[in-house]
Amino acid sequence: MKELVSGANFGKNDSESGDSGISISTADKLEIETEYGVVPAEVLLLNCRGEERRIFIVHRHHGNGKTTPPHLINYHANVKAAASCNPDVIISIQSVGAIDPNFPPGTVGMAEHTLDFCSDPVTFSNEDAHHADMTHHYPKHLRDLLRPILAKQSSSNLALDHVVSHMPGPQFETPAEIEAWSRLGATAASMTISPEA
Secondary structure (H helix, E strand, O other): EEEEOOOOOOOOOOOOOOOOOOOOOOOOOOEEEEOOOEEEEEEEEEEEEEEEEEEEEEEEOOOOOOOOOOOHHHHHHHHHHHHOOOOOOEEOOOOOOOOOOOOOOOOOOOEEEEEEOOOOOOOOOOOOOOOOOOOOOOHHHHHHHHHHHHOOOOOOOOOOEEEEEEEEOOOOOOOHHHHHHHOOOOOOOEEEHHOOO
């Protein structure tokens, strides 16, 4: 059985099936305890042509009718909760603001790199210096698997790989900030991407 951790609520509790041979059902709701706090999560069972996989949905804004603003999200707890599920892969699903005109609202893209001059440090090594290599923090082999799927959603001019700028929120970016990020090569803006990377 394969495990996957995602960062969004699919919003469906009933089993779904169709001609694709795929069904999804909610198996369990749980609270994952970490040394940084408790994180609500759901376990979905994905049956794909007879092979069962578990998908852990970690509610990074802490679901259940509560929405934590981006600058108050407990990233340490969320990362520890995701890692405790022992996943084969972690996929973080985010809403972003589009900067590139070839990335219109309603389309799906992938982060290739981030630009972040605003975040406070998020580290698990406060006592000893450990320097995380951010050169390829979004694995190319996973992006290569997703790219052909995403390419089917729209025209060939659609931007799929993105440099995502990070602003901590909760306010939206100013026009001057968007212009500055664009000049630096950013194609999208996020309030949560960098601390999760």
